[in-house]
Amino acid sequence: MTSEFNGLEIAIIGLASRFAKSANIEEFWQHLLNGKELISIFTETEDRENQSVKAGSILENIEWFDASFFxxxxxxAEVMDPQHRLFLECAWEALxxxxxxxxRETRPIGVYAGVGMGYYLYHNLLPNPELLNSVGSLQRLIGVDKDYVPTRVSYKLDLKGPSVSVGTACSSSLVAVHLACQSLLAGECYLSLAAGVAVKVPQNELTLSPDEIISPDGHCRAFxxxxxxxxxxxGIGTVVLKRLEDAIADRDYIYAxxxxxxINNDGAGKIGYTAPSEEGQTRTIRTAQMVAEVHPESISYIEAHGTGTPLGDPIEIAAxxxxxxxxxxKKNYCAIGSVKTNLGHLDAAAGIAGLIKTTLSLDRQLLPPSLNFSQxxxxxxxxNSPFYVNDKLREWTRNGSPRRAGVSSFGIGGTNAHLILEEAPLLSPAxxxxxxxxxxxxxxxxxxxxxxxxxxxxxxxxxxxKKLPDIAYTLQVGRREFxxxxxxxxxNRESAIAVSGAGLCPIATLTNGAMSATPALDNPPVVFLFPGQGSQHINMAREVYESEPLFRQECDRCFEILQGYxxxxxxxxxxxxxxxxxxAKNTLKQTAIAQPILFAIEYALARLWMAWGxxxxxxxxHSIGEYVAACLAGIFSLEQALAIVALRGRLMQDCTGGAMLSVELxxxxV
Incomplete structure (x- = not known):
């Protein structure tokens, strides 16, 4: 298996979501594997002959929000549309x-979000004039308008890259991903969030079950x-993107x-403004394959738009x-599926749901079933097509090429988007x-x-x-300090579980490898104190020398300079x-040897601590320790310090032996 890169690839390095009955990415993935239909029934008619079901996928606890955290x-928070609140949480979790x-990240981070129309103003604020009038008109506008969703995230998280609200109806979130990729390739940002946000309230048949294209039996039966x-x-979905070359260099975890x-638009070549266009979709998919420089036979899965409508599905497969x-x-070699059979149509977040499903499938090398397909x-x-419906859980095997997939999203009004994905490259172990x-x-x-x-x-x-050193590194540099x-x-993992899962130990105490502390009112200064002669011994700091490359490097540097003296x-x-x-033990007692060795060890330890922040x-x-302090303070260079220390040790050893008296008074x- 080989994969050729042209420098235009984008890595997906972070994921976060809120989908029906799925508080996080892992819950969502488990539901996909288990073939769960994540739909809630709103109302059901009692007329058995003309039975009609009003249903949709809803989010749990959308009223929950940690306002003070942000x-x-x-x-x-009360007058803010849930779309604003939940996207803030998802953006934080994705990073x-x-x-x-x-x-800590000084390089620009962009935000591109496809955001659906909000209903919070109409159904929650306008019926409560006292609440509505408790804030000014500008604050009301900023709190409910979808155009302010990405820029609010940029402001609250201090993200300095482009911040753009995208509106192309159903394809908004996949168009947002495309624009984020272009921004990364243009050098406008180093990282970028791309998202789809669609939260309509109240979550009932009024907002989620309109009559025009809704299934009367409460199921989406794509194809x-x-x-x-x-x-x-x-639903809400967010991905974090970075140029592949940068992600590999930074040793990020790459999902896909x-x-x-x-992206393109159908133009006028279709039967109506809201209708899909076979020609427009064909151009989108074909051009995406050309841009990605991949052959269609190397693509083994398509996450389709797959709405389950009598008009849309046949046009999409034909395209x-x-x-x-x-x-x-070649016939029937490429699997297809639609996450809408699990979640329904998420409007502006429809494309990102399919992208996250496909990304996880590539990462886990499994193809979840597309539901409600029997004939x-x-x-x-x-x-006579290249496709078959993937109606059961399958292992995703390679076909001589890296695992590759296409993801489609088509919007009312004719804006189409198609992405070509590939499994993450194998990286050399750390x-x-x-x-x-x-x-x-x-x-x-x-x-x-x-x-x-x-x-x-x-x-x-x-x-x-997951490797313990990788987790430790991420917790140290990839988390905000509170x-x-x-x-x-x-x-090891076992000791980490035992200590992490135990209750917090008393404040500012160390128990069984864990220490907790209350916040300091200020940042107390740290002082380095370097001892004098007499503390040296055989194998001093040997474990540190063998396990810490920087310490060993600084020691060796000192030893090599001292060898000349x-x-x-x-x-x-x-x-x-x-x-x-x-x-060696007897030799180490000689002042001419002990003092240079002490200097080297103390200097290297200080450099190691400073490298750790x-x-x-x-x-x-004290004594020889004064020279270490002076050298680190920049009084003289390391070479000058070692020359002085070597001469000092030799001169002191040549002196007549003396004695020292210590009196504890x-x-x-005295």
Whole structure:
């Protein structure tokens, strides 16, 4: 299996979502694997002959929002459309999932969001004039208008890349992904969020079950002979994107890559404004394959628009077939499916739902079933097409090429979008890491810190394949630092689970490898104090020397410079083999040897701490330690310091032996 890259690929490195009966990405994926129809029934007629079901997919707990976390007052949150609130949460979670803290990331991060029409103003605020009039007209507008959804996220998370609201009806979110990819390739941003947001309230037949294209039996039957309409639904999906070359260089986790994307419009060549166009869809799919530089036979799955409407499904399959037939006559080799059979039609978030499903499928190498399919639509010629409906869970095998997929989304009004995806490339494993790992957690409240600790233990239990050093690194550099903090020292997954899952230990105490602390009112300064001669011994800091590359590098640098002054390799004296150990121990007592070795160890340790972010506000030293402090303070260079230390040690050793007396009394008593 080989994959050729042209430098235009985009990596998907982070995911977050809110879908029906799915509070997070993992719950959504499990529902897909289990073939769950995530639909709620609103009303059902009692007339058995003309039975009609009003149904749709709804979000749980949409009224929940941690206003203070994002710096909102209760009243501000109350007048804010749930689309604004939930996208803020999803944007935060997506960046965390990607391993990035926007407060630390200095490079620009973009936001492209396809946002559906909001109903909160009409159904929640206007019927409550007292609440509506409690804020000014401008604040009301900003709180409910969909155009302010992405820019509010940019403001609250301090994201300085482009921030754009996209509106192309049903294809909005996939168009947002396309625009985000173009922005990354143009260098306008280093990372980008791309999202679809569709939350209509109240969540009932009034907003989610209009009459025109809705299935009367409460099921979406994409590509099936019984297809009679789609279902409405609410949902939010967010992906974090980065140029593939940058993602590989930064060693990000890559779920999948976008090989190419294309958008276009049908124009006037169709029977009506709201109707789909076979010609327009064909051009979109074919052009996307050309941009991605892939052959149709290498594509083994298509996540279709798949609305389950009598008009839409046959036109879509005909367009896909025409696009593929330009280069292949092969039949029934490419699986197709539609997430709308699980969730219904999510309006502006429809495309992102299909993209997230396909991304997870590539990442997990499984094809979830497309539901409610028993007999092909007679108006669709599957037998002579490249496609078959994937109606059961299958392992996604390769066909001689990397696993590849297409994702389609077509909007009312004729704006079409198609993406070509490919499985993530295999990356070389990370270099070996230190034996013990430091897991850092923080939160804004003690309760939230307790929850974060439990969540970490649960994550370890549910993800045995994740590596402890990778998790430790992400927790250290990819999470915002909040006042209430906890540090866990762990050697392996088992110890991490045991310590993380235990209750929080008392404030500012260390128990069983975990320490918790309340917030400091200020940032107390750190002082480095360097000791003098007498503290040296054989194998001093040997474990650190063997496990920490930076410490070893700084030690070796000092030893190599000192070898020119001492005519001996200090490494062999400090870390001897068993035979010359006694001789080395005696040699190490000599001042001419002990002082240079102490300097090297103290200097290297200080450099290691500073590389970890521990920066001293002051440097103090006793005896030979004074020279280490002076060198680190910039009084003289390392080469100058080592020359002085070597000469000082030799001169002191040449002096007549003396004695030292230590008296534990105050100056006045002496």
């Amino acid at each position: 710096g909102f007052s209760p009243r501000e 965390e999932n990607a391993g990035y803290d926007s407060a 099936d002979a019984g297809a009679n309409g789609t279902l409405g639904g609410n 890559i976008i090989k190419g994307s294309v 896909m077939t025409r696009a593929f037939r330009a280069h292949t006559q 092909p639509n007679p108006r669709i010629d599957f037998a 270099s070996s890491s230190r034996r013990w790992q430091l897991l850092l957690l923080s939160a804004k409240t003690p309760t939230a810190l307790e929850t974060a600790s439990q969540n970490l233990a649960k994550f370890f239990q549910e993800n045995p394949d 006042p209430y903090r906890r540090a866990v020292v762990a050697e 001492l005519d001996t390799d200090l490494r062999q004296l400090l870390y001897p083999t068993e035979e010359p150990r006694k001789e 521990v920066r001293p506000a002051a440097l103090l030293g 105050g100056a006045q008593e």
